[in-house]
Amino acid sequence: MPDARNSGLEAPLWRAIAVYRIAALTYATILVIGNISYYKRPMLAWPVLAVMAAWTVFTTYAYADPARRRAPLLLTDMAVVMAALTASIEIVGRHSLETGRPTLAVAWHVAPVLCCAVRFGRRGGIAAALVMGATDLLVRAHYDQSALTGSVLMLLAAIAVGYLVRIAEVAQERLERAVELEAATRERERLARDIHDSVLQVLALVKRRGAGLDGEAGELARLAGEQEAALRTLVGGRQAAVDPVGDELDLMALLHPYATADVTVSGPAGAVPLPAHAARELRAAVAAALDNVARHCDPGTKVYLFVEDDPGQVVVTVRDDGCGIEPDRLAQAEAQGRLGVAQSIRGRIGDLGGEVRIVSAPGQGTEVEMSVPRVPIS
C-alpha cells in the first residue's frame, strides 16, 4: 500500500491541488479588491491575504515531498485555513457577510479538504468537508441556498477525489501484479529455452547411449530418461493453459503433466475444452487408472494415454503394455466388488453420463476406454 501511495499516479493529484490553491488565492485577491469598500476593517484584509499567500507557497513545497503528507501537516493546513476563514467575521463584518459578500477565503478553503481526500480517501475527505463546510456556514451566519450549495459542492468534490484515489490505487496494484506476472512468464520462457538447448539434450543423449546396457550404466540411462521426460513436461508450456477459460478447462493441459518416461500422452494439437467439472472428473479417473497400473503391473510398464475429441464426445483411453487380465477374471473380480479402482472410474464417468469399457487380454495389456458426452444429459 505505501508503494501505491507514493506511486506516480498520486503525484499529479497533489500538483493539481497546489495549482488549485494558487488559482483560488488569485480569485480571492480579486474579490477582496472588489469588495473591500464593504468591509468592516478593510486594512486588516491585506495581512490575512499575505498569510494566505505565504501558506499557499509553503504548502506547495511541503506537499511536494511524499514523506510530509501526513496527519500533522494536514491538520495544521486545516487549522490555518479555518483561521483565515474565521478572520472574515471580524474583517468583512457580520452585516456584509449576511448580505451575501464572500468570505476572505472565497473558495481557497476547499484545498485542504481535497488534500485530506487524497491522503485519507473518501472517509477522510467527507470528514474534512463536513468540518470545513460547518465552519464556512457559521462564518457566513446565513443559511440560504447559495451558502449551502458551496459546502455541498465541496463535499461532493471530496467524495469524488477520494473515490478517484481509490481507483488509482487499485489500478496501480493491478498494473504491478501484471508486470510481475509478465516478468515471471518471460523468465520461465527463458529458462525453458535454456533447458531445452542444454539439459534436455544431454539427458536424452545419456539415455540413448546407455539404453540396453546392463547394470549401473543401464540404470543411470533409465534415470536420465525419467528426468528428461519430467523436465520436458515442465518446460513444455502446457501448464500455462490450466487456468480456466470461462467455466471450461483444457483437458489436454490437465493430462499433459502425467507424461513421464513410461507414460505417453497423445491427443490433438489444440485444446480440448470441457466443462471444468467434467474435465476434473476425467482427470481423477485417469489418475485412478494410472495408479492401478502402477500397483498391479511391473515397474517400467509402458502406459499410453490417448485423448480423442469427437464432435459428440470426448474419449480418453488409458492402455498399459503390461499384465493383461483374463477377461472372465476381470468380470469375476468386478462382480465380487473387489475391483475398487474400476468402480471408482465407472462411478465418476457414469456421473458424467459417460461409459467405461475395459478391454484386457493376456499379452496385450489392459485398455480402459472412458467416453464422456459433450452435451451433458439433463
Add this chain to the structure above:
Amino acid sequence: MTAAIRVMVVDDHPMWREGVSRDLTAAGYDVVATSGEGRQAVRIAAAARPDVVVLDLQLPDVSGVEVINGLQTEVPGVRVLMLSASGEQQDVLDAMKAGATGYLLKSAGQAEFLDAVSRTAAGDTVFTPGLAGLVLGEFRRLAVTEPAGADEGAPKLTERETEVLRLVAKGLSYKQIAERLVLSHRTVQNHVQNTLGKLQLHNRVELTRYAIEQGLD
C-alpha cells in the same frame, strides 16, 4: 545393402550430432554431412545429396517447416526423419504436413532410432503414438472446420485407417495391430502411410489455393 545409405544429421547440439553420427556409422550408414543450422543444412544438402536427413525440429535460425521445404526443393525425393526433444505439439504436426516422413522423440533408445532410420530410408513412415494422436486430431479438426460440400472438401480417413491410427495412438506395435485386426504387417504400414499422404496432399492443395487467392499464381 549394396551401397551404403547416405545420411545427413542436422542438429544444433554438437554432442548430439557427434553421438548420432557415430551410431549411424557403426550401423553401416554413410554420414555424408552434418549441420547445426537450417539454412546451412539446405545448402549443404544440395551438394551432399543425402537419402535421409535426420532433422532436429528446433533449430536456431529457421523453423522445421522451412528446412523441410528447402530440402525438398534442393534434393527431390529426400526423406526426412524428424527428432524433437520437446513434446508432440503443433510444430510437429506442421512439419509432418510439410513433408517429413517420420517422427521420433529424442529420448528414444538407440535401437529404436536406428530402426526408424532404416524404415525411413526404405520409404516407410515412422509414427509415434503421440503423432498418431495429432494426425487423428487434425483430421477431426478439418472435418469440423471444412464441412463436406465445399469444393475439394476436407480429407477423410477410411474406417480402417481410423481404426489403425487409434491403435497406434494407444501404443500398439504394428505387429500387435496386425494381429488384432487380422491384417498383414505391410497393410498396417500402408494404412498409416496413407493417412499421412492425405494430410500432406491436403496441405499442398491448401497452399496452392491460398497462393491463387492471394494472386501469387
